[in-house]
Amino acid sequence: MYPELVTDALFSTDRLERARKAAADAGLDALIVTPGADLRYLTGYDALPLERLTCLVLPVQGEAVLIAPQLEVPAAQVSPAGSLGIEIAGWAETQNPYAFAAARLPRGLGAVGVDNHMWAEKLMGFRDALPGVRQELAGPVLGGLRMRKTPEEVEALRRAGDAIDRVHSRMGEWLRAGRTEREVARDIADAILAEGHDRVDFVIVASGPNGASPHAEASERVIERGEPVVVDIGGTMPDGYCSDSTRNYVLGDPPAEYAAYHAVLLLAQRAQTEAVRPGITAEQLDAIGRDIITEAGYGEYFVHRTGHGIGLETHEEPYIVSGSARPLEPGMAFSVEPGIYLPGRHGARIEDICVCTQDGGIRLNLTSRELGVLS
Structure with a gap:
């Protein structure tokens, strides 16, 4: 322990x-x-x-x-x-x-x-x-x-990020048409532990219209081909530090509408992660992605803040949200996770844990942010 x-x-x-x-x-x-x-x-x-x-x-x-x-x-x-x-x-x-x-x-x-x-x-x-x-x-x-992590804490978060990345890299083992969200979630939970976590904190497997709910519970809904699936997973490592990462998958060809707005979301999330640096405020970082999503016509469907701090808790200071004039400082670790959610149809969220450094920022989640197309 x-x-x-x-x-x-x-x-x-x-x-x-x-x-x-x-x-x-x-x-x-x-x-x-x-x-x-x-x-x-x-x-x-x-x-x-x-x-x-x-x-x-x-x-x-x-x-x-x-x-x-x-x-x-x-x-x-x-x-x-x-x-x-x-x-x-x-x-x-x-x-x-x-x-x-x-x-x-x-x-x-x-x-x-x-x-x-x-x-x-x-x-x-x-x-x-x-x-x-x-x-x-x-x-x-x-x-x-x-909220200001030491180098040792950043390394602990990096280990956590590596562990959850390994789970995402195995998604093709479990995410298949004909299986229920709950069945897939159980396999993912087992993998979170197998890849080094001490505890599973959450497993969101949200297919089709369930993906339009940012905190959907895994259900008995059967996943079908052509449906987008949001997978948001995280856990706690033996040292107490947490992981949290979201990727999007589709079994077969994605709906054209979905592919279009996932591309917008990817552009926004990349712009935000690349903008991380000392001095930028939390609300400025939030606005970078929100403006891109709004200009593409999806602003009303980005319904939550850009991110939250992470460390010994999955959600802690600082919060990357409109109205927060807190400037980022070296050592601050937080998620960058814009989302687009179309009620009754589907949704998408891309999430990485980032750390503000002395001269910029780094990402701790390194799996592909592209839409994961599974056979």
């Missing part, structure tokens, strides 16, 4: 120190982080989200401590958190875990940051254990750190 090859480089106390500084800059006295991507980012511990409290207590001034139920302490110790040199403190079944965690914080706190996905019951528990202490979302603090 925690391969030494990747965790040594990915998870270090440097993340804790940067989180401390960012919290202090935001006017917070401490961070409290429960199981999820934020905890894994800071400690490497992929903790189970249980009714029993697990959390990282990270004061701006003072020592970090990982609080866990006593029976979960061994799991925390064998995770990367065990090699960070931070204390792992277990609480007993009869103890109040919130009071136990609060006791590890300095006195006189004004404000603490809590992770955005903390369960409500745990938030209430900390409210009672820290009376008079203001609770704020830690998302702006931790999101600012997580």
Whole structure:
């Protein structure tokens, strides 16, 4: 679960120190982080989200401590958190875990940051254990750190991209006329694991009119010859970093209308990926593809943002969307996935994970973006 090859480089106390500084800059006295991507980012511990409290207590001034139920302490110790040199403190079944965690914080706190996905019951528990202490979302603090990937993180995303590319390259093994979307999706899910992922996060196999729904569920619909199929797949690698890539396929000759707008989509997506560079804003990058699609007459059918950040979660900051004036910076990793969806007929989406570099951008998904014509 925690391969030494990747965790040594990915998870270090440097993340804790940067989180401390960012919290202090935001006017917070401490961070409290429960199981999820934020905890894994800071400690490497992929903790189970249980009714029993697990959390990282990270004061701006003072020592970090990982609080866990006593029976979960061994799991925390064998995770990367065990090699960070931070204390792992277990609480007993009869103890109040919130009071136990609060006791590890300095006195006189004004404000603490809590992770955005903390369960409500745990938030209430900390409210009672820290009376008079203001609770704020830690998302702006931790999101600012997580969206700027280190070279080690980019390499982890590259491994994830390579793994999902290998699955797309095998699509001809499973995508055949007469099979249902669900049958194909099951085979793809098995391949995602076989190609190195630890977990399958999603498998969209959307044929014919189902392709007009961007987040269609694989169904019992039988795939027929001549029908376009949108395949959007992704998973989580053993190191916690995610993959996500979409390609379009057709069994036999595609409908002329579909081939025409897939060519427009390909032009738009290529223009966007080639425009990735430091300083361009998220909304400017979105507009590059959207304008091409609109000029071709399909603007009303591009119904979602251009992309989302990716890392320890499939969807995280930054979001490539109209209205976001956030400039891209080196290390930011995100999808570029314009789409065209014709209700009742078919749809298409082309998606690559891109990384902004010091002097431009790189794509982490390298399979052909052309329409995949299968026999």
